[in-house]
Amino acid sequence: MSPVSTRLVRLLNMVPYFQANPRITYAEAAADLGVSTKQLREDLNQLWMCGLPGYGPGDLIDFEFSGDTIEVTFSAGIDQPLRLTSPEATGLLVALRALVDVPGVVDPAAARSAIAKIESAAGTVAHGSGAASAESEPAPVENQVAGAVREAVRAGKALTIEYYSASGDTLSSRTVDPIRVLLVGDYSYLEAWSREAEGVRLFRFDRIVDARALDEPSAPPEPALQGPPDTSLFDADPALPSATLRVAPSASWMLEYYPMRVLQELPDGYCEAAMTYASEDWMTRLVLGFGSAVTVLAPESLAIRVREAATAALRAYSAGPRSG
Structure with missing residues (x-):
């Protein structure tokens, strides 16, 4: 999908999203929608120019901004999110099923629940037919370390981790400020600012031996936080300096x-x-x-x-x- 098409789909779903999440903050909305806060503000400015024929002030989509929160005051009839087509639902199901077993990317129980809801909405599970649905399948038990790292990323908390470096056959303790979780090839990685190395590093989930969230926010430098992930150098171990x-x-x-x-x-x-x-x-x-x-x-x-x-x-x- 082109960038223009991707943005159009996002814009069409934003009004129902804000209606379902009144008074949500910019940071929370940006995280849910998978965009930066800057992009979110640009999208809201674009939506302000959309509305019903006539396109007068009373016909346009309108929002109320109170402090750091957003609320829809006029939807211009865009009250329902877009529905998935059958190919889109199939693609989403395949992707979710693939992610369930990858540590740290999604909550397996939540992913299994989402799969069941999409199956039901798409009509892929015949009622009474005996076909196994995602709801009847036991969700994989998430590794405690992977769960702790994923939750720290979601909550924006700093971490201390014990990390095994295969290249040096060593175990080291690091204090890191999580940025995001990435998929590179067949593995999931934590992208984080390493306070010891004073730089961005990737830590492979299956090599994080232990993890403990700190009672302080994740605070990587702004350039590291805003910059796109760069995995072009990591031909071997992505945790290499x-x-x-x-x-x-x-x-x-x-x-x-x-x-x-x-x-x-x-x-x-x-x-x-x-x-x-x-x-x-x-x-x-x-x-x-x-x-x-x-x-x-x-x-x-x-x-x-x-x-x-x-x-x-x-x-x-x-x-x-x-x-x-």
């Missing part, structure tokens, strides 16, 4: 040899690029091998490590061989 490098023209061949993404072109043929790595030791050796042609801009911990290793190597070289 990323380095920002300044690459000289003489080392530009590494952009084709290693999984890197150019962030911006710089003067004189230089560029700024991002690269993931599993081991800081390995990354330090790689950067040292390029000499002054590659400079680490971030993270600071890697830049310090490279400088210290380079200094130690120069010191050892300057000392020369010891006499026997």
Whole structure:
């Protein structure tokens, strides 16, 4: 569906939605409708220009905004949400059934209930025919950790997690500010701001060993919160850290040899690029091998490590061989 069609469907369903949820806040409505608060305000401004023929002030859809809440005061006859066509219902059922078994994406019980309601509305379950419906099927038991993470994302709470890194075979404790849950390939991930790494990281749900919600709101930096998810670098473990490098023209061949993404072109043929790595030791050796042609801009911990290793190597070289 094109962006215009997607927005049209959303606009047609927004008036019934606000009628069913009077005095809902901007943040709650944006989360339910799957848009940003900015987009929601733009949609409301668009709806204000819609209405009945005549299109005078008394014919247009109208809202009352009180503080941070929204309420419909005139619907212009748009009182019912759009009905699903048979292909749309089938597609939605297939998608929901696929999501039921993916940890952290949906509440399995709620998804099973939604499947049953769609089946009933679409007439796919024959009454008295003995066909098994979603209501009669037991919902999968959700993993306690996945449930805790999903609820923290929904409630906007910060988390402490115990995370297993397959690349380093290590278990580490992280404090994170959840942003969203993502599906990448066959796995679900928590996208969050890592306070320790001071950057956005993806944590695979089946590698989160333990999770505990904190009594404080999730507060990732605004650019991280508003930016779209970027999974282009994660060819291996999406929880891998990323380095920002300044690459000289003489080392530009590494952009084709290693999984890197150019962030911006710089003067004189230089560029700024991002690269993931599993081991800081390995990354330090790689950067040292390029000499002054590659400079680490971030993270600071890697830049310090490279400088210290380079200094130690120069010191050892300057000392020369010891006499026997």
